Amino acid sequence: LQSAPTVLKVLPILIDPLMTGSVKNLSTDFAAKVSMNWDANKGKISLKILPSKSVTIKLVFNEAFHKMRNKDIAWNKQINGIEEVKLTAGKVWSIDLG
Numbered sequence: 001l002q003s004a005p006t007v008l009k010v011l012p013i014l015i016d017p018l019m020t021g022s023v024k025n026l027s028t029d030f031a032a033k034v035s036m037n038w039d040a041n042k043g044k045i046s047l048k049i050l051p052s053k054s055v056t057i058k059l060v061f062n063e064a065f066h067k068m069r070n071k072d073i074a075w076n077k078q079i080n081g082i083e084e085v086k087l088t089a090g091k092v093w094s095i096d097l098g
Contacts, residue, residue: 003028006055010047010081011062014040030055032087040064044098051087059085065097 001023002009008028011018022037032051038044045065060081068075073095076083087093 001026001028001034003030005029007058007060008034008049009060010036010045010065011038011040012060014062014064030057030087038065039098042098043067044096046094046096048092048094049085049087050092051089054087054089056084056086058083059095061097067098069096069098 002012008030019040020038024035025033026035028034030051031053032049032055034047034049036045036047038046040062043064043066045061058079058081060079063080066080073082075081085093
């Protein structure tokens with residue numbers, strides 16, 4: 001992950017040893033914990049974000065992940081992600097792709 005105060009880049013670079021995997025409770029620059037499972041070969045990822053404060057972020061995914069399961073989320077093809085993700089303190093926000 002790469003994070004800034006209002007941006008989270010998910011697996012910006014993928015190399016062979018990282019094509020599949022999982023992580024739990026990684027910290028971000030916007031005071032949240034991130035857990036995820038992924039399989040880049042299948043284009044699947046499950047991401048959970050638990051913020052300790054409310055914040056709006058931009059969420060950018062590696063190009064291997066682009067098939068939305070949730071039709072209610074506005075996917076921005078130019079950034080391969082979501083322009084505005086509104087996170088509420090103490091509430092898990094999750095998304096599944098692929």
